[in-house]
Amino acid sequence: MPATQWGERMTFADLANKGILTQPIYEAGKPIDQVARELGLDPAGIIKLASNENPFGPSPKAVAAGERALREANLYPDGGYYALRQKLAQKWSLGMDQFIIGDGSNEILELLGHAFLSPGVECVMHQSSFIVYKLVTLMFGATPVEVPLVNMRQDLKTLAAAITPRTRLVFIGSPSNPVGVANTQAELDEFLQALPPQVILVFDEAYAEYLENAPDLRPMIAAGRKVICLRTFSKIYGLASLRVGYGYAAPELIAIVQRARQPFNVNGVAVAAAIAALDDHEFVTQCLRENRAGLRQLESALKKLGLAFVPGTGNFVLAKVGDGMRVFTALQQRGIITRPVKPYGLPEWLRITVGTSAQNERLIVALTEILPG
Numbered sequence: 001m002p003a004t005q006w007g008e009r010m011t012f013a014d015l016a017n018k019g020i021l022t023q024p025i026y027e028a029g030k031p032i033d034q035v036a037r038e039l040g041l042d043p044a045g046i047i048k049l050a051s052n053e054n055p056f057g058p059s060p061k062a063v064a065a066g067e068r069a070l071r072e073a074n075l076y077p078d079g080g081y082y083a084l085r086q087k088l089a090q091k092w093s094l095g096m097d098q099f100i101i102g103d104g105s106n107e108i109l110e111l112l113g114h115a116f117l118s119p120g121v122e123c124v125m126h127q128s129s130f131i132v133y134k135l136v137t138l139m140f141g142a143t144p145v146e147v148p149l150v151n152m153r154q155d156l157k158t159l160a161a162a163i164t165p166r167t168r169l170v171f172i173g174s175p176s177n178p179v180g181v182a183n184t185q186a187e188l189d190e191f192l193q194a195l196p197p198q199v200i201l202v203f204d205e206a207y208a209e210y211l212e213n214a215p216d217l218r219p220m221i222a223a224g225r226k227v228i229c230l231r232t233f234s235k236i237y238g239l240a241s242l243r244v245g246y247g248y249a250a251p252e253l254i255a256i257v258q259r260a261r262q263p264f265n266v267n268g269v270a271v272a273a274a275i276a277a278l279d280d281h282e283f284v285t286q287c288l289r290e291n292r293a294g295l296r297q298l299e300s301a302l303k304k305l306g307l308a309f310v311p312g313t314g315n316f317v318l319a320k321v322g323d324g325m326r327v328f329t330a331l332q333q334r335g336i337i338t339r340p341v342k343p344y345g346l347p348e349w350l351r352i353t354v355g356t357s358a359q360n361e362r363l364i365v366a367l368t369e370i371l372p373g
């Protein structure tokens, strides 16, 4: 940077930290109102199958608890999140000191960056995995190392082979997003047993509630393996807008990540809603059942249309539609927002969230119109 004197022109960009100007920006699924504005459509007629949100709304118990908590919005929340951590400790049979609460599980990804990443260290992840892994890595000046998928599957041997002495974090989605594949318990156990001591596995379980036979890494945590599991209330609990997630790991790891956290990082309304949502088993069971039916509905339609797809393990399907951007645009013109995954290196694919059966049907009809033959 040139030497400066008072009055000399200096832009904000000149003042910015190294890296921030080239930091990629996360592109979220488009909000309904934005699409309505851009295309001159009635927002009431638009459906969003773009961000893997719960089409059945929030848990009603969570809404009631959140409304009650809103009346105490003048008070700071319990910054230690005692009640939520206690509830989670019961649910998972772990210690309260094994939980950290985040402003969405995305915040915990960032806190891990604060705690463990710096220039010179590497983070290993699969190609076409959740883009926030790469964003957090770059944000802290660390280097992302991306490993190819093998036939759209996450091969943990390939992943392990990319680990070097500089590796600090490895990210695995279970299931992954946007691809929607998951590894078996045996694959994960083997991977963790061979994990070198300088590496922490970040095991992202945002959609684990939807998985049949979700792997359980608690025995590995208890055995001293370096892993943190991340969960969220944004998906099956239907609380995406409230921004609350959590991580569980060894107490020693949690204590370090807690140091990077702001005192009141999650608001009291969100926490109250999350606690109530954990008790709403009926809602979760219902959403799970509807999601499975929706997956079958979408997948049988994709088969009829002759499209390849990755069988859904979460609440979304990745379908090979040819030109993903074209189909995305054509669907959007019909008031259906999906997610093109070109930024994930998958230009031929489209990610479709499982909606209500009526929403799924609308998508199927539109796809049938759009696709040739």
Ligand SMILES: *Cc1c(COP(=O)(O)O)cnc(C)c1O
Pocket: 052, 103, 104, 105, 106, 107, 130, 173, 176, 177, 204, 206, 231, 232, 233, 234, 235, 240, 243, 244, 245
């Ligand atoms: C949705 C999602 C999350 C959850 O993010 P929140 O910040 O908790 O809303 C985390 N990881 C993946 C892969 C996701 O798709």
